[in-house]
Amino acid sequence: MILELHDVAIRYMTGDFKEIGIKEYVIRKLKHNYTVREFWAVDGVNFSLEQGDMLGIIGTNGAGKSTLLKAISGIMEPTKGSVYREGTIAALLELGSGFDGDLTVKENTYLRGAMLGYTRKFMDKTYRDIIAFAELEEYEDRPFKQLSSGMKSRLAFSIASQVRPDILILDEVLSVGDGAFRQKSENKMREIIGSGATTILVSHMLQQVREMCSKILWLHKGKQIEFGDDVEAICDRYQNFLDGKIKL
Numbered sequence: 001m002i003l004e005l006h007d008v009a010i011r012y013m014t015g016d017f018k019e020i021g022i023k024e025y026v027i028r029k030l031k032h033n034y035t036v037r038e039f040w041a042v043d044g045v046n047f048s049l050e051q052g053d054m055l056g057i058i059g060t061n062g063a064g065k066s067t068l069l070k071a072i073s074g075i076m077e078p079t080k081g082s083v084y085r086e087g088t089i090a091a092l093l094e095l096g097s098g099f100d101g102d103l104t105v106k107e108n109t110y111l112r113g114a115m116l117g118y119t120r121k122f123m124d125k126t127y128r129d130i131i132a133f134a135e136l137e138e139y140e141d142r143p144f145k146q147l148s149s150g151m152k153s154r155l156a157f158s159i160a161s162q163v164r165p166d167i168l169i170l171d172e173v174l175s176v177g178d179g180a181f182r183q184k185s186e187n188k189m190r191e192i193i194g195s196g197a198t199t200i201l202v203s204h205m206l207q208q209v210r211e212m213c214s215k216i217l218w219l220h221k222g223k224q225i226e227f228g229d230d231v232e233a234i235c236d237r238y239q240n241f242l243d244g245k246i247k248l
């Protein structure tokens with residue numbers, strides 16, 4: 001067992017103090033219309049993964065997929081339940097975030113490596129491969145903010161995939177970048193899966209999920225509809241739901 005989620009639920013508070021700021025808070029308090037609404041974006045998710053699994057998370061917009069990934073990667077604590085993970089974890093969420101625009105591409109690469117728990121020595125050894133894979137040799141001494149968004153995601157993908165985490169989380173990563181890079185990143189993903197890493201992928205491209213994943217988690221409005229290794233059957237039912245043949 002490399003990852004286990006037990007009854008995970010995540011609540012967002014909307015309109016609370018943190019979101020609206022102090023001025024608005026005081027105004028609303030004085031007018032007696034300060035209300036905080038709670039919203040459960042993820043509610044009651046249970047599943048576990050073994051080493052080498054590739055999980056595909058599917059569900060329509062707002063199903064809770066990205067929110068769940070944040071809890072899995074540790075960016076967010078679940079409001080209820082628990083997430084147990086083993087080994088190193090690298091998450092490619094909101095590509096390009098977590099970088100410092102004013103630092104160079106090289107500095108950012110080392111920084112990201114350190115955030116993933118890798119030593120300077122390891123990064124010295126891996127750095128050239130990271131830059132070569134991202135095809136950013138000409139940019140290594142430029143400030144990160146000068147990269148195009150496609151280049152930023154290439155760098156993020158390259159770092160996460162070259163450093164070989166035990167668990168790799170990808171949020172729609174394979175749909176960014178141009179055609180040539182997409183092919184290259186898909187091949188890299190297969191290599192990572194082949195090497196025994198556990199991978200989690202969120203994708204709206206059902207065909208990609210069918211081809212690459214060994215397990216499927218289907219979320220709808222925060223609830224877990226299905227989880228299992230019968231990829232074809234779950235994807236078929238999800239497709240039927242998308243086509244309006246199944247109601248939830």
Ligand SMILES: Nc1ncnc2c1ncn2[C@@H]1O[C@H](COP(=O)(O)OP(=O)(O)OP(=O)(O)O)[C@@H](O)[C@H]1O
Nearest residue numbers: 012013014041059060061062063064065066067068
């Ligand atoms: N910071 C936030 N505060 C309040 N509500 C939020 C916040 N972030 C997300 N939500 C809500 O939580 C729900 C789940 O959002 P999430 O981004 O996890 O969905 P998703 O399945 O990844 O969607 P998509 O496929 O559109 O990317 C949505 O209804 C969204 O509006």
